[in-house]
Amino acid sequence: MVMLSIKNLQAEAAGKPGKPILRGLNLEVEAGEVCALMGPNGSGKSTLANVLAGREGITVTAGEILYQGKDLQTLSPEERAREGIFLGFQYPVEIPGVANTYFLRAALNAIRKHRGEEELDPMDFLALVKQKAKSLGLAPDLLGRPVNEGFSGGEKKRNEILQMSVLEPRLAVLDETDSGLDIDALREVAAAVQALRDPSRAIVVITHHQRLLDYLVPDRVHVLAGGTIVASGDKSLAVELEEHGYGWAGAKAPLVEEVA
Amino acid sequence: MNAGLDADERAELTAGFSQAMAREGPAPSWLLTTRQDALHALLEQGWPTTKQEDWRFTDVSPLTRRELLPVPVAATLPKGTFDESLLHLGRGVGHRLVFVDGRQQAGGEAGLPPLRGLVMAPLSTAIRDESTQIGRVLGRQLQGFHAFAALNTAFMTDGVFVHIPDGLVVEAPLFLVYLAAAEGSTSFPRTVVVAGANSQATIVEVHLGADGRATLSDAVTEILLEPGARLAYLGVQKPSPDGFHVGHLAVTQQAGSVFHAHSLALDGRLVRNDAHVVLAAGDCACQLDGIYLAAGGSHIDNQTSIDHRAPRCQSRESYRGVVSDRGQAVWSGRAVVRPGAQGTDARQSNRNLILTDGAVVHAKPHLEIFANDVKCSHGATTGRLDPEALFYLRTRGIGAKDARQILVAAFLREGLGAVADPALRGELEAILASRTHALTQEGATP
Numbered sequence: 013m014v015m016l017s018i019k020n021l022q023a024e025a026a027g028k029p030g031k032p033i034l035r036g037l038n039l040e041v042e043a044g045e046v047c048a049l050m051g052p053n054g055s056g057k058s059t060l061a062n063v064l065a066g067r068e069g070i071t072v073t074a075g076e077i078l079y080q081g082k083d084l085q086t087l088s089p090e091e092r093a094r095e096g097i098f099l100g101f102q103y104p105v106e107i108p109g110v111a112n113t114y115f116l117r118a119a120l121n122a123i124r125k126h127r128g129e130e131e132l133d134p135m136d137f138l139a140l141v142k143q144k145a146k147s148l149g150l151a152p153d154l155l156g157r158p159v160n161e162g163f164s165g166g167e168k169k170r171n172e173i174l175q176m177s178v179l180e181p182r183l184a185v186l187d188e189t190d191s192g193l194d195i196d197a198l199r200e201v202a203a204a205v206q207a208l209r210d211p212s213r214a215i216v217v218i219t220h221h222q223r224l225l226d227y228l229v230p231d232r233v234h235v236l237a238g239g240t241i242v243a244s245g246d247k248s249l250a251v252e253l254e255e256h257g258y259g260w261a262g263a264k265a266p267l268v269e270e271v272a
Numbered sequence: 273m274n275a276g277l278d279a280d281e282r283a284e285l286t287a288g289f290s291q292a293m294a295r296e297g298p299a300p301s302w303l304l305t306t307r308q309d310a311l312h313a314l315l316e317q318g319w320p321t322t323k324q325e326d327w328r329f330t331d332v333s334p335l336t337r338r339e340l341l342p343v344p345v346a347a348t349l350p351k352g353t354f355d356e357s358l359l360h361l362g363r364g365v366g367h368r369l370v371f372v373d374g375r376q377q378a379g380g381e382a383g384l385p386p387l388r389g390l391v392m393a394p395l396s397t398a399i400r401d402e403s404t405q406i407g408r409v410l411g412r413q414l415q416g417f418h419a420f421a422a423l424n425t426a427f428m429t430d431g432v433f434v435h436i437p438d439g440l441v442v443e444a445p446l447f448l449v450y451l452a453a454a455e456g457s458t459s460f461p462r463t464v465v466v467a468g469a470n471s472q473a474t475i476v477e478v479h480l481g482a483d484g485r486a487t488l489s490d491a492v493t494e495i496l497l498e499p500g501a502r503l504a505y506l507g508v509q510k511p512s513p514d515g516f517h518v519g520h521l522a523v524t525q526q527a528g529s530v531f532h533a534h535s536l537a538l539d540g541r542l543v544r545n546d547a548h549v550v551l552a553a554g555d556c557a558c559q560l561d562g563i564y565l566a567a568g569g570s571h572i573d574n575q576t577s578i579d580h581r582a583p584r585c586q587s588r589e590s591y592r593g594v595v596s597d598r599g600q601a602v603w604s605g606r607a608v609v610r611p612g613a614q615g616t617d618a619r620q621s622n623r624n625l626i627l628t629d630g631a632v633v634h635a636k637p638h639l640e641i642f643a644n645d646v647k648c649s650h651g652a653t654t655g656r657l658d659p660e661a662l663f664y665l666r667t668r669g670i671g672a673k674d675a676r677q678i679l680v681a682a683f684l685r686e687g688l689g690a691v692a693d694p695a696l697r698g699e700l701e702a703i704l705a706s707r708t709h710a711l712t713q714e715g716a717t718p
Contacts, residue, residue: 065667066666066667067663068659068663088666088672089663089666089667090666090667090669090670090671090672090675092667093666093667093668093669093670094669098667099667101664101667104664105658105660105661105663105664106661107661107664107665107679107682108682108683108686109681109682109683109685109686110678110679110682115665115668115678116668118670118674118678119665119668119669119670120669122668122669122670122671122674123669126669158682175668179668179669
């Protein structure tokens with residue numbers, strides 16, 4: 013089943029017309045697939061992630077995004093989340109005064125309500141989230157603290173994965189979840205994502221480095237440069253990229269025709 | 273420098289004063305002198321105008337145009353016309369005295385905790401009882417204060433006198449509830465608190481206006497903390513959106529005393545609060561916190577000052593507010609460090625959240641330092657809800673309105689952090705949460 017189908021996607025920052033960031037991007041992601049999206053700085057990886065999550069400030073000027081066959085662009089960020097899309101932030105946001113567990117329960121209950129399920133009562137929720145936090149190596153006291161406030165870089169990224177594991181999305185887009193992690197944290201986070209691999213779920217991992225992919229082996233690897241996918245392959249592509257750099261991938265792949 | 277009372281206004285106030293004194297009946301001579309002095313001060317200075325720095329952003333003409341003299345009302349409490357959660361704040365928790373339109377409500381009194389020497393009595397009784405020595409506090413701290421404090425002093429009808437004897441620890445909060453009920457009523461609640469040496473207590477003073485009524489409460493609260501006293505004071509003001517509240521809190525702290533005040537101002541066509549603390553002797557700690565919520569057409573003005581007159585005192589001030597629709601908020605925080613107040617440690621901050629275009633905030637932190645060995649800091653910020661935080665919440669499935677509600681409630685809840693009594697804090701959190709819900713769900717668009 014195709015989870016995500018992107019055709020000829022073109023997008024630019026609002027207020028900066030005529031300077032497209034995504035230039036006719038095509039991408040298909042199957043349910044059950046872990047795909048890695050690699051590419052140099054400024055290639056459009058994070059823009060793509062934000063377009064999928066529905067961030068304001070990016071204007072889609074052409075193309076189509078189908079999520080489970082539905083047009084994504086008509087949905088608000090919260091509607092996308094309730095339909096099963098999750099964005100793991102490159103820079104998770106600190107929210108003073110809002111306890112992590114309160115936030116996560118509000119999120120889970122909003123999603124459950126959308127699915128026609130009953131809200132989870134606080135005790136059941138707490139038991140669930142404690143168990144998930146433990147398996148992620150996240151200190152229990154972080155659950156009661158304000159969202160991401162005073163968290164280390166690694167704790168913030170683990171907290172993103174904790175949210176993903178509680179919210180159980182169908183399509184997860186993890187934007188540089190590996191950045192800022194030391195090798196032990198990287199291994200644990202990769203293992204946690206690995207555990208969330210599921211035939212009914214698609215996971216898009218955005219990363220600069222192949223390191224994460226040693227622990228979280230992707231089914232597909234796509235290379236993004238200049239706002240389009242310039243190369244696609246299996247996990248060996250990531251290894252070659254590590255050896256030869258992105259210039260190699262760009263030269264090797266057939267250029268995608270720019271659509272005016 | 274004043275609005276210049278015209279002959280008619282002067283005559284009206286003077287005649288009103290004579291009538292009020294006749295109604296009050298016999299009173300101790302010191303009290304009559306205090307009242308007369310206040311009336312003269314008022315006639316002298318007239319009403320404040322926006323040409324005066326402390327009143328730059330608050331035009332009192334809607335107040336001075338209305339009936340300002342006390343309206344004699346024998347009110348029974350009308351049902352269902354007050355904010356229920358505030359009306360019942362602390363019910364069953366602590367001792368309460370209830371006043372309606374400035375007069376004590378019969379049956380509004382719950383039993384005073386049986387603590388030796390604790391006094392919590394109607395002012396009208398206390399001023400006639402020499403043993404209270406209320407005259408050493410009442411009216412003593414108001415030299416040079418504004419016209420509405422003088423108006424209260426001249427015309428006060430009743431209020432509460434609290435005396436916590438030396439060394440006594442009063443666990444349960446003491447509640448003073450002042451209700452403004454009748455349409456057009458004007459009342460002058462007066463509260464006098466003496467916290468004896470090394471005593472401890474919590475006092476909650478609530479001013480509520482009946483829904484839909486254009487009432488005016490002109491309140492003055494005077495507090496004296498004797499050496500080593502610890503006092504927590506919560507002041508709540510919620511007139512109706514058509515109502516007015518002018519409040520004046522005057523505090524003097526003696527050596528080693530600890531005072532924590534928290535103000536909560538909700539709604540009101542015009543709310544003006546002055547809080548002035550004098551740190552008269554060394555090693556005191558003073559904390560002034562406040563929360564205000566100016567929505568609709570509310571105008572809420574908080575003027576504070578902390579006067580460091582003695583060495584090694586610490587003061588903290590933290591006010592925060594949410595302003596929406598056509599709401600206006602004014603905050604002025606003034607800390608003065610006098611010569612000789614060495615070792616002063618003073619910090620103040622003010623944070624404002626503006627929810628919609630059209631809402632206005634005027635914030636003015638200021639320090640006046642005349643000593644050299646001091647630590648002082650201040651800051652004021654005014655901003656919108658963080659768009660990144662809103663987006664983050666929404667990407668987790670939380671709707672836009674709920675996300676706004678969560679962020680506003682969190683902002684306000686953080687401002688309650690210093691309210692020590694957990695039951696009280698819980699009630700206030702619930703009140704703020706429900707207000708936030710109304711503001712973000714029914715209110716303005718994102």
